[in-house]
Amino acid sequence: MAILQPLIDMAEICYQQGIRHVVISPGSRSAALTLAFVRHGGFQAHVCIDERSAGFIALGMAQQIDSPVVLICTSGSAAYNFAPAVSEAFFQQVPLLILTADRPKEWQHQYDGQTIYQTGIFDPHVKRSFEVSPDYQHPDVQWAINRIANEAINLASIAPNGPVHINVPIREPFYPGLEEDFKASDEVRIIKRSEKETVWPQSMWEELLDEWENAPKILIAGGQQKPDAALNAILRRITDEWQIPVLGDCIANLSGDEFIRHHDLFLGAKDAGDLRPDLLITFGMSFISKEFKQFIRKNPPKWHWHIGEDAFLADPFQSVTRDIPGIAASLLEKLFERLDYQSFVENSDLSQDTSFHDLWLRSERNARQKKHESLKNLSLLNDLSLLDIIIKYTDNRYQLHIANSMSVRYANILATENEWQGVFANRGTSGIDGCVSTAIGAAKVSGQPTLLIVGDVAFLYDRNGLLINNLPQNLKIVVLNNAGGNIFRMIDGPGNLPELETFFETRHSFSAQRTCEDSGIAYFRVSGKEGSESIVKDFLNSDGIALLEGFTDPVENTRAWKELKRVLQ
Structure with missing residues (x-):
């Protein structure tokens, strides 16, 4: 068995859990981690000498593939240089698995190079921090590392996604001998975690339908999110069939001419108060538009639903009345079905004020026209x-x-x-x-x-x-x-x-x-x-x-x- 066999097994666990990319910043103390992933043969290894850049390269990858990317660095200040990317990943809900090599605790304050406090170094900007024991030959430590690796990977991919940190103290010797075989042990165990399905109770639907019916002026607004074909489809149906305005910054990734895109240019007008909604429905993360945030703060709706999978209650508009856990596309689809069925059964049209949609649309078209004239x-x-x-x-x-x-x-x-x-x-x-x-x-x-x-x-x-x-x-x-x-x-x-x-x-x-x-x-x-x-x-x-x-x-x-x-x- 290799002297650091649990770290070789950690790479195998990552592979069997579906991870395929690892971004490595070279160093000595991290040699065992680096070799475990490089010699595995199943990963695409990307090398970046600057840990700060490496962290963001990994973030960009994970942002695209929606799967954890492994980050590896040596001990000391190298780990601190991951911090900007880790904090961005935390607030943007991007999955990362950060593996920082460390020196054993007994060498802290002993004038030993690259030795700092690394336990919980990224707290509170990670979903969780772990630390393994450097006594790799002990059976309980081997079991614990196997469990921690599985838990960290699963946690990074549970909504809301985010970075998870494992600090890895390593004693010398940590460079392998020529006779060492870099193969996973037979004791590697993969622990899968099932997704939890969101079930909204009937009582909530009754309250939502009641608030919807009592809100003639409804506005839907999207914050930052990845492109979502299902969400775009249901939003187009809502705005086309029910004449409800849908607004989004460019990072909301709404595609189609039906949506309001130029609110930044017209919501600062003095007479914009007529655009105030009775019910505001938001989804996604941050909004770029300061004008929209200030407009809602000055003109708060009677009801404001926010749909999301956040671990925290986000209320940047200072108006949220209902925090609804779940995926926006799923909830809006079910809401559409219920309202459509209710309208069919009662043989009546929905009570929304279509002139409210027309007002938003006129503002949008006017802003677009004036923008083009100004650019010319x-x-x-x-x-x-x-x-x-x-x-x-x-x-x-x-x-x-x-x-x-x-x-x-x-x-x-x-x-x-x-x-x-x-x-x-x-x-x-x-x-x-x-x-x-x-x-x-x-x-x-x-x-x-x-x-x-x-x-x-x-x-x-x-x-x-x-x-x-x-x-x-x-x-x-x-x-x-x-x-x-x-x-x-x-x-x-x-x-x-x-x-x-x-x-x-x-x-x-x-x-x-x-x-x-x-x-x-x-x-x-x-x-x-x-x-x-x-x-x-x-x-x-x-x-x-x-x-x-x-x-x-x-x-x-x-x-x-x-x-x-x-x-x-």
């Missing part, structure tokens, strides 16, 4: 005009990834009329760290043409993700280089401060060109409106991974953005 009037190259060109020339083959800060706000207005193969953004914590690496991970496993829109600061912050071998050739990256954090000119507060450029925007003169040269990425550059469409088309039609960097002026960007918002208010 942009004679200079700025972030808006460049993205408008890029999005115009993309087709429905693309999966869209959006960085945070201004990129996601631009996309929530400009990317709403395209049919994408999914729109993704790290809106769990909404940080700029890891946006590039997440898109890399997603592109590596999705196989779809992938377009990333990212600001210059977020790009520079996460360049190490591009240091991996075998970069995905289906990835196109657009960098909006306005020489700093342009969002600070656009939000209330810092825009008028004398310290703006130095301490908020952090002005710089860097570009992405040398990063592209180092990583073998085709580089395209746009700095003016003339000829930009031709460059964009060349960029999108190029073979392999490519990056387009658009150089824009922050003052012009601010003017164009505020003018677009002004014409709709």
Whole structure:
């Protein structure tokens, strides 16, 4: 038997539980874990020297395949560098299995390298933390590691999904001898966990139907979620047959012209109070639109149902009256069936106010028209005009990834009329760290043409993700280089401060060109409106991974953005 046989068995358990991807950051103390997965032969192993980037690459993979991805690192500060990705995975409900090698506890505070407190290091941003004993020869420890590995994998995949951490203290010697056989033992046991089916009681349905019937004005709104064909289908039926408006940010992944997409542009108007619903039904996670959140807070509905599988009661609108556990598509389908049957039995139409739907639809069409008029009037190259060109020339083959800060706000207005193969953004914590690496991970496993829109600061912050071998050739990256954090000119507060450029925007003169040269990425550059469409088309039609960097002026960007918002208010 190998000296660390339980770790070899842990890899086999992961494989038999369906895990196929492992992201590894090299190190010495983690050698036994690394070799257990690499020598297994059943995993695709991805190597990334920077643990922070590695964490986000794994997140991007798990986000796509909806299955845990294993993360491995050595002891000490290496583990801490997983933390940003772990917290994003926790709040975005993405399954990860984090394996951190550690040194035995007796070496803490003994001036021994790479020795820190690793027990529960990611708490409370994981679903659970485990730690195994380093006494791998003891039968009880072998049994415990087998059980813990099964439990951790199952837990990561139970709704709401999320990251689970196993800390693995390892004593020396941990490098295998030439005679050691890396095979799983006969004692490996797989423990499957069955899904729990949501059953809604009859009393709840009676209350829901009663509230529905007493709400003439109903609005359905979706937060961040993955593309869901079944949900899209039932929402289209509800809005088409019952004339109920359905609203969603771009990251809600609602596909179809029936839905409200430009609420960001018209809900700030002074006379928007007529759009207040009697009943609001929400699903999904975070909403990008600050205007929508503020609108509901100022105009709270009488009833607000939230449908989801969250472990916490989320109430960002400060108006929830009913928290309904379950999958939105299933509940709305059953609700539709019950209401449709009731209408048939009673031989009557539903009592919803169809003029409410018409009002939302007129607001949507007006905003869309004015948006297009405003974009046509942009004679200079700025972030808006460049993205408008890029999005115009993309087709429905693309999966869209959006960085945070201004990129996601631009996309929530400009990317709403395209049919994408999914729109993704790290809106769990909404940080700029890891946006590039997440898109890399997603592109590596999705196989779809992938377009990333990212600001210059977020790009520079996460360049190490591009240091991996075998970069995905289906990835196109657009960098909006306005020489700093342009969002600070656009939000209330810092825009008028004398310290703006130095301490908020952090002005710089860097570009992405040398990063592209180092990583073998085709580089395209746009700095003016003339000829930009031709460059964009060349960029999108190029073979392999490519990056387009658009150089824009922050003052012009601010003017164009505020003018677009002004014409709709």
